[in-house]
Amino acid sequence: MMAGFEELGRDVRRALDAEVDDGRLARQQERIARAVAARRRGPVVVRLALAAALLAAAGLVVPRFLDRAAPPSFRADGRLRRPGQWLEAPRARALPLRFSDGSVVRLEGGARGRVSVLTRRETRILVESGVVAADVRHRPDARWAFEAGPFEVRVVGTALSIEWDPDRGHLEVSVRRGEVQVTGGHLVGTGVTLRAGRTLFADLAAESAAVAPAAPVLPESTASPAPATAAPAVPRAPAAPSWKTLALAGDHRGALAEAERQGFETLIERLGQEDLNLVADSARLARNGRRAQQALGAVRRRFPGTHMAAMAAFRLGRLAPDLAGRPADAAHWFRIYLAEEPSGSFAAEARGRLVEALVRIGDRAGADTAARDYLAHHPDGAYADLARSALEPTAPP
Amino acid sequence: VKGVLDRRLRVVAPRDEDDLARLALRGGPGLGVFLHDRFGRAVNRIVGRLLGPDPEHDDVVHEVFVALLAGAQRVRDPQALEGWVLSVAVNTVRTEIRRRRVRRLFHVLVGAEEIEAIAGVDEGSEGRDLARSVYALLARMPTDERIAFALRYVDERPLAEVADLCGCSLATVKRRIARAEERFARHAAKDPGLAARVGGR
Numbered sequence: 001m002m003a004g005f006e007e008l009g010r011d012v013r014r015a016l017d018a019e020v021d022d023g024r025l026a027r028q029q030e031r032i033a034r035a036v037a038a039r040r041r042g043p044v045v046v047r048l049a050l051a052a053a054l055l056a057a058a059g060l061v062v063p064r065f066l067d068r069a070a071p072p073s074f075r076a077d078g079r080l081r082r083p084g085q086w087l088e089a090p091r092a093r094a095l096p097l098r099f100s101d102g103s104v105v106r107l108e109g110g111a112r113g114r115v116s117v118l119t120r121r122e123t124r125i126l127v128e129s130g131v132v133a134a135d136v137r138h139r140p141d142a143r144w145a146f147e148a149g150p151f152e153v154r155v156v157g158t159a160l161s162i163e164w165d166p167d168r169g170h171l172e173v174s175v176r177r178g179e180v181q182v183t184g185g186h187l188v189g190t191g192v193t194l195r196a197g198r199t200l201f202a203d204l205a206a207e208s209a210a211v212a213p214a215a216p217v218l219p220e221s222t223a224s225p226a227p228a229t230a231a232p233a234v235p236r237a238p239a240a241p242s243w244k245t246l247a248l249a250g251d252h253r254g255a256l257a258e259a260e261r262q263g264f265e266t267l268i269e270r271l272g273q274e275d276l277n278l279v280a281d282s283a284r285l286a287r288n289g290r291r292a293q294q295a296l297g298a299v300r301r302r303f304p305g306t307h308m309a310a311m312a313a314f315r316l317g318r319l320a321p322d323l324a325g326r327p328a329d330a331a332h333w334f335r336i337y338l339a340e341e342p343s344g345s346f347a348a349e350a351r352g353r354l355v356e357a358l359v360r361i362g363d364r365a366g367a368d369t370a371a372r373d374y375l376a377h378h379p380d381g382a383y384a385d386l387a388r389s390a391l392e393p394t395a396p397p
Numbered sequence: 398v399k400g401v402l403d404r405r406l407r408v409v410a411p412r413d414e415d416d417l418a419r420l421a422l423r424g425g426p427g428l429g430v431f432l433h434d435r436f437g438r439a440v441n442r443i444v445g446r447l448l449g450p451d452p453e454h455d456d457v458v459h460e461v462f463v464a465l466l467a468g469a470q471r472v473r474d475p476q477a478l479e480g481w482v483l484s485v486a487v488n489t490v491r492t493e494i495r496r497r498r499v500r501r502l503f504h505v506l507v508g509a510e511e512i513e514a515i516a517g518v519d520e521g522s523e524g525r526d527l528a529r530s531v532y533a534l535l536a537r538m539p540t541d542e543r544i545a546f547a548l549r550y551v552d553e554r555p556l557a558e559v560a561d562l563c564g565c566s567l568a569t570v571k572r573r574i575a576r577a578e579e580r581f582a583r584h585a586a587k588d589p590g591l592a593a594r595v596g597g598r
């Protein structure tokens with residue numbers, strides 16, 4: 001019997017452990033960072049608590065509790081639906097999803113998606129393809145997010161539409177009311193903040209992004225028509241935008257061109273650590289590995305011994321395969337990162353990538369040592385299989 | 398990730414467990430993110446294994462880190478850091494399970510409409526169907542037995558560790574697991590798929 005439980009436990013474990021990916025971990029981490037920031041605003045919380053106590057005394061809490069106690073739900077075509085179910089709008093008409101908090105999400109003709117998370121505190125909708133228009137009711141304790149491929153659109157009390165074409169890697173987000181934050185994909189840093197009346201065009205394949213003032217035609221909107229051509233246009237301000245503005249808007253080619261215009265090599269000698277990393281990101285995403293390497297090199301040279309310098313070593317290691325496929329350079333930089341931050345946040349990945357690079361070079365002895373080191377530190381890590389296979393030729397596990 | 402990293406990079410990351418414990422003790426900036434960096438996967442793993450596929454998984458993980466931040470100043474021994482993190486995770490899940498029982502009872506009392514939320518779990522996967530069946534069955538067990546059983550068999554922990562994480566003696570945890578096995582086998586007997594797996598009674 002016990003063996004039966006052990007085997008059952010093992011199978012359940014396998015099914016569960018595939019669930020948490022890096023994106024999810026990153027979202028959790030952001031939420032923790034936000035919670036910590038909110039905790040620092042203690043006095044406000046105290047005042048709110050006092051106000052809540054007064055409301056309770058006024059007898060307003062009971063109906064709210066009853067409302068909150070009811071689990072969130074949503075209906076489509078008049079039927080109660082379960083989160084996790086795939087939903088598809090017929091080609092000829094939209095499929096509105098009506099949520100118990102009053103929010104409405106419309107899958108326009110032919111669009112596919114699903115409500116992946118529906119809790120009191122969070123609603124998450126995965127847009128697989130097509131156009132999705134939403135009118136989200138603002139609730140201070142609830143978060144809404146839409147996922148479209150690698151992008152995430154976070155909203156708070158907003159009317160917006162999202163179009164995601166997975167085949168072309170093309171995303172369009174138009175905001176009618178409120179404000180949204182678009183992150184992920186090739187949008188670096190905290191992504192793009194989009195206000196009412198603006199449309200973001202992001203192209204994954206070209207790694208380009210631009211914000212235009214006109215919103216496309218929305219089913220329930222009186223917004224002005226979409227631009228006539230598909231080609232995105234960056235609105236021209238009276239003064240040319242700085243490289244940083246362009247980089248933060250996701251226009252990496254534009255950012256790099258502007259940095260070049262200012263004199264790239266001079267620029268990287270005077271920028272601060274964070275801006276140096278941003279310019280390195282833009283150069284990498286504009287597919288200019290040499291400039292990215294120079295910017296990261298400047299971080300190492302100008303800020304030696306800092307955490308940022310160690311991170312630059314790690315990033316140089318990751319960049320090396322893009323620079324004419326030089327795995328020896330990758331191994332060099334991962335070794336430096338590990339020497340500087342053996343327990344750093346990216347130590348597991350650096351150890352794994354080091355094994356990979358040494359295998360690619362054909363350095364069997366080095367790969368064997370690196371693989372042993374990896375397995376000693378991360379026996380269940382993502383590169384464990386690779387590490388075990390690197391051990392095989394000389395010492396079967 | 399990058400946004401968080403950018404914010405985080407303004408402070409010096411702890412280099413090892415000792416450093417992290419020191420940071421925990423003085424509640425330095427970025428502690429929440431660093432704790433998540435170091436223990437995020439472990440906490441996700443144990444919460445997932447105790448609670449099963451759950452739409453509120455991320456909320457529970459968040460509660461764990463809120464509790465860790467609230468109690469971080471009590472950490473004295475860097476070597477005990479991981480054990481403490483996992484104990485907090487187990488206690489948070491235990492509280493969550495009990496809270497849900499009360500909530501479910503409340504819904505029965507007020508007749509509220511409730512649907513089974515299975516967000517994040519794809520339909521049709523054999524492994525996930527199995528996980529769903531197992532956790533539906535575990536949900537019918539007393540909380541302490543359910544947790545001991547899941548730690549022993551799903552999380553594959555030795556009995557001594559299960560006892561540590563449950564905060565009870567080895568003898569108590571053995572009794573809980575034995576009772577959980579018996580209860581599991583009895584309920585599983587009504588589910589042909591599960592009965593075959595545990596040699597139903």
